[in-house]
Amino acid sequence: MENIRGEEPQPDHQPSIEQKIYIALAAIPQGKVVTYGQLGDLAGVPRAARQVGYILRNLPTETTLPWHRVINAAGKISLGPDTDSGIRQRALLQEEGVVFNNGRISLKQFRWQP
DNA sequence: ATGGTGACTTGGC
DNA sequence: TGCCAAGCCACCA
Numbered sequence: 001m002e003n004i005r006g007e008e009p010q011p012d013h014q015p016s017i018e019q020k021i022y023i024a025l026a027a028i029p030q031g032k033v034v035t036y037g038q039l040g041d042l043a044g045v046p047r048a049a050r051q052v053g054y055i056l057r058n059l060p061t062e063t064t065l066p067w068h069r070v071i072n073a074a075g076k077i078s079l080g081p082d083t084d085s086g087i088r089q090r091a092l093l094q095e096e097g098v099v100f101n102n103g104r105i106s107l108k109q110f111r112w113q114p
Numbered sequence: 115a116t117g118g119t120g121a122c123t124t125g126g127c
Numbered sequence: 128t129g130c131c132a133a134g135c136c137a138c139c140a
Contacts, residue, residue, distance in 0.1 A: 017137095049122035050136060057121050070121080078121040084127055085121085 017045055022079060028069045031096040032112035035073045042114070052058050053078065068092040069112075075104045 015023075024043035028034055029108045040048030056067050068089040079086035081103070092099065098110050 032115055037124095040122095047123090047135060048137095051118065051122090051138095053121040053122095054137065067121090072121080089121090114125095 017043075017048065017051065018055055020044055020067060021048075021052060025065050025067065025070070027114075028066050028112050029056050030066075031098060031110070033071050033093070033107075034112050035099065035107070036070060036078075037073060038065045038111075039070055069103060075107050077103075 010037055020043040021039060024039055027042075034042065035049075036052045037047075037049040039052050040046060045051070054068070054069060058069055059065065077089050081087070081090070093105070094100070098105055103109060
């Protein structure tokens, strides 16, 4: 596999941070969400919240990964509600049955806990 | 080398 | 509840 910057894998064959994030991301079930920091933890990369955001921002638009199931610790979408991606994320989540209350998702109800 | 930035998080009022 | 300051860490100019 190759990373988002088109670089080849590390010579030691260790999974890159990105690959770990992709794998953890792919495991999130439909109708559930995780926070940026949680995704890092699930991928075995603590304190990687900002890095997760960076990686998601650089995903190709045609990705099949469930990028929309990642929200912030406040239970809100981190993209502006006025941006195309922000609007799409909300729509995709609602299609999966995720409910918004005043722009917020109840982590109590919808957070995925393996 | 170095300081600014950001799809973030946490603790304290 | 909500706002703020710190902490965080890869990326970039």
